Amino acid sequence: MTKKLVAFFSASGVTARAARELAQAEGADLFEIVPEEPYTTADLDWRNRRSRSSLEERDRAIRPAVASHVDGMDAYDTVYVGFPIWWGHEPAIVDAFLESYDLSGKTVVPFATSGGSGASGANRSVVAACPGAHVEPARLVR
Structure with a gap:
């Protein structure tokens, strides 16, 4: 029997709801990816080029600290990782989470929530964050 984990980052609660439903359906453990410095409403303002999320988007090497x-x-054996789509891919906090573990030999299943963008932009970066893992294509959950 395989052991499954649903890890997720949620800025507004939408991804959290999807993650809870997935964990229940899969009989998986649930883990919330919490940034050491929580994102504020101002941090998430994508229209402001100086907001934290905008700065992280422009510098894809930024890795916010994960609190736990x-x-x-x-x-x-299987790690589902959920996140909202920001600028066509996963937020930097998700990369920081993935890169902090050796996931080689595991199956990683990304899933994303979005108001309109697709999840395909996350495919390359999630694969890069999980060397040696089998990463399935990112799936969009509405």
Whole structure:
């Protein structure tokens, strides 16, 4: 029997709801990716080129600190990772989370929520963040 984890970052609660539903349907453990410095409404203002999320978008090397970590990540065979789509891909906090674990040999299943953008932009960056893992194509959840 495989052990599954649903890890998610949610800025507005939409991704959190989808993650809870997925975890229940899959019989998976649930983990919220929480930034050490929480995002404020001003941080999330995509129209402001100086907002935190806009700066992270322009500099894809930025990695915000994650406040907590999954205990026993080695025990999981499948890791679902959920996030909102920001500028066509996952937020930097998700990359920081993924890069903090050795996910080689695991199956990683990205899922995303979006008001209109597709999830395909996350495919390359999630694969890059999970060397040695089998990463399935990102799926959009509405």
